[in-house]
Amino acid sequence: MLAQIDAAIEADDRVALHASLDPLHAADIADIIERLAPARRRLLLELYADEIDGEILSEIDESIREDVVEQLPRGVLADAVREMDSDDVVDLIEDLDEPERAEILAALDDSDRAAVQQSLTYPDYSAGRLMQSEVVTAPEHWTVGDTIDFIRAEEWLPEQFYHIILVDPRRHPTGYVTLGRLLAARRDMPLRSLAEDSFRTVSVMAKDADVAYMFNQYHLISAPVVDADDRLVGVITIDDAMAVLDEEHEEDILRLAGVNDESHVSDGPVTTARQRLPWLVINLFTASLSAIVITQFEATIEQLVALAALMPIVASTGGIAGTQSLAVAVRALATRDLNRSNARRVVMRELGAGMLNGLGLALILGLAGTLIFRDVNLGVVLGLAMIANQIVAALGGVLVPLGLNKMGLDPALASGTFVTTMTDVMGFFAFLGLATLILI
């Protein structure tokens, strides 16, 4: 598919390009635009600019949005943003710099512009940024018939809505009714009697990650957003919550590995290198700690060079165990499975598991060392060092993310580097220290 499109761009063949792209869903067109090399992308936008609508624009990844917006003819851009729901306009505009921002705001209707500007007053990654201001409400004293008549008469309705939100005269949401129940009920039924148990509101200042958790935990489809006075200001729908959940996961998996989470598949080698260099440089320094530890034992290694060959085994098995414990803890913190109420139990569990695996691995490695080197004492050193390092790994893997979390930081934030530094240093220290005591 990408090859066909590449060929059409190459040949400046507008007809072939349309034949390839027109049948596709906006999300797939956006993906193709993202995957093209930057020069190709510019050519494609020249040939296909008139077809870029609000739907495609809202699907384009933020890493290339600014480029795309700059290149669109002003009329196309204005038409596109007028089509978009307010949450999508906010999502687009928050990544842009001033001239484009002003231009897009100018293209909107007065009421849309007010809604977007209001949203932008809320902090980044808040429910206020995520919500759309387009909501369908009904006074709580209405009947099913009143509501259906109102909806039929309404000129404008959101693209997608799943609930009617009941509001009191001061616009406080007091419940919601699913459209399915509304359709199934007799016209004279009071709306109140159809309201769902699952109703809960979201504060406009709530973190988007907490909103995503709430949708997943309580199987919500939409949730009304309220301001500090408990007044309805918008609604968040599940597709936006699902996108946030997905971004959170991306952040966790990449941060654990020490990658800047702004990375994107369309980045070139220079951008990629720059995103990864910081943690590599930090690792140069943390790895130097291991080197310093080993240096203290140079006299020991001089007497028994085999130690130099064996020491990475203890260190690296500790690194794996630390990574395991860490991944479990970061995931459990993200799903709220690990929290204050059970942190102690989970730490004790990790300690127990670390001791058990330390013993098991010590037996295997100690026995192998004894047999291969025909030296019981070497086997004992390997075994004891392994036990010590497995315990450090298990505890480090859970305590580092818990500590970061307690300090209000992201528990995934490069905790991998901290934990493997701990297991490297401890692995070399325990092994070479014990060797000095027992073997030399």
Place this chain on the structure above:
Amino acid sequence: MLAQIDAAIEADDRVALHASLDPLHAADIADIIERLAPARRRLLLELYADEIDGEILSEIDESIREDVVEQLPRGVLADAVREMDSDDVVDLIEDLDEPERAEILAALDDSDRAAVQQSLTYPDYSAGRLMQSEVVTAPEHWTVGDTIDFIRAEEWLPEQFYHIILVDPRRHPTGYVTLGRLLAARRDMPLRSLAEDSFRTVSVMAKDADVAYMFNQYHLISAPVVDADDRLVGVITIDDAMAVLDEEHEEDILRLAGVNDESHVSDGPVTTARQRLPWLVINLFTASLSAIVITQFEATIEQLVALAALMPIVASTGGIAGTQSLAVAVRALATRDLNRSNARRVVMRELGAGMLNGLGLALILGLAGTLIFRDVNLGVVLGLAMIANQIVAALGGVLVPLGLNKMGLDPALASGTFVTTMTDVMGFFAFLGLATLILI
């Protein structure tokens, strides 16, 4: 909260237990049941059994489901499963062994039982397992009025539904109408004219991960499921797709770290140790490869013991770079951002980034080595080894998951162990090999 509940269980205080649990959402009650230690959990179920309904039961994690089901009074269990949608019954039953399975099937109505048994004929992790058979359909020639009258007259409707699926006389789905549009339209409008562009069906054999991707990519709320003859057999809703997406993420993050993905926060130390031991033992063997490489250079190390202290720096920085490249590749494969069409470009990108960072790190480390040890040649050895290992890390990090994916395996499956083995072996080999050539 957990402390209060613990106290109530301890005191055998049914009233206090109800006071704590009754106001909670089923999902939160299930979380509490999961977090309790097994003995406590048994006591809680004795005190609270009568309140366990279908909603709580379907929220309970599969790791403890069998225990909970075994302990429920038979009448409570039967009532609970009769309340559940067919997809939730399937989800429950597929983890159970024969006696419980038969018992639950026996408790169902004939039509529900048939639907559940049909679902169980589809493979694990297929759309057929994920779908619910409860669907709301309308003949495609109906008008809005026909449909509303039908829904009003219908005794039984699914708990949640968001679309009316249009079917032809042979029960092939031909489109769907959102409830919002149905409500907003005049009674004499033909349903056909309200059908959504976004309509797409899912094969009953599709993988659940692909279904979750489709929901996220196309912002679907529900999708009709069809059999091999294209006939409608059920529907998948977005809350189920969101749960699958979340499980896929869990699998990725844990498998990358070499953890069995059946792990759960309520597991004890023995279970936890057993889940993690396999990859630790494998790592003992892969780490032995490093030891064997180092052994080949014992003569070199004997002459210059400082090499033993420096060699982990090159190896560990390679490990970090490999982990970075790997995390990006696994994530991009999961989101379909990395696929056949751009694999070559991404591999070249990683190679370029690896070379650039290799050069940068080589400069820093080479300079530091030269200054600290007052030996230009040692600096050159450190620098060259670093460049070689960064390239191996960058390529290994992307080629290992691409290779696993091509073989139809999960790209995250402990690829961390493969990649760090590569960077360890290469790190020690390049550094000690170059040292032997240049320094000795």
